[in-house]
Amino acid sequence: MSPADFRREYLGQPLTEAEADADPFRQFAHWFEQVRALELDATAMALATATREGRPSVRNVLLKGVDDRGFVFFTNYESRKARELAETARASLLFTWRTLERQVRVDGEVEKVSAAESDAYWSSRHIESRWSVHASRQSDVVDSRDTLEALFNAARERYGENIPRPDWWGGYRVIPDEIEFWQGRSHRLHDRLRYRRQPDGTWRKDRLAP
DSSP: OOGGGOOOOOOOOOOOTTTSOSSHHHHHHHHHHHHTTTOTTTTEEEEEEEOTTOOEEEEEEEOOEEETTEEEEEEETTSHHHHHHHHHOEEEEEEEEGGGTEEEEEEEEEEEOOHHHHHHHHHHSOHHHHHHHHHOOTTSOOSOHHHHHHHHHHHHHHHTTOOOOOTTEEEEEEEEEEEEEEEOOGGGOOEEEEEEEOTTSOEEEEEOOO
16 A cells, blocks of 8 residues: 555544633643653654754654743753754754644744753663763764673763763753644644744734644
8 A cells, every 4th residue: 555545534622722721831731631641652752953054854852841931851962963953043843642633843942951950850860871871972873782782881880870960961941932732633624723922922822724
């Protein structure tokens, strides 16, 4: 079968202007609470970045914090995504929650979180994950899996349980100026509500054509 032959109907619940919260962060929290027990990776989000010349790249990362300041994830500050964020200071996020036929798209500026925030999250990570950070210079070429595992073992032997957060690893916050909620509906007449931040800090909510 060709991919064009795969079809299904979307039967999600309505997303109306009247029922959607006036604040997109509260609306996100409401949807996330509904989906967290249903999705294997509810915090997974596609992170899209681009070079200054407009060459895009995308990968999945994990949401590690959200409040009215924005959406937080952690990574290596020397990775490809970090280099592109340094060039443009903007990113897009996309949550895809198939169990409830929903998507959430977030566009905005990006800033590094404080060192204190990065330290707090670092200390909460599993010890193996902290060894892994020291073993892997993300996006660099590695000649083999054996080499990677040898670097991991070397980090474990060097640091034991006292593993410092390297200054080249920490968090980013995506500060949205636009958030869109997408709900799959029948006949491809999907519900799309877009929130756009206004100059006074309030949010304007609009329905978009599917």
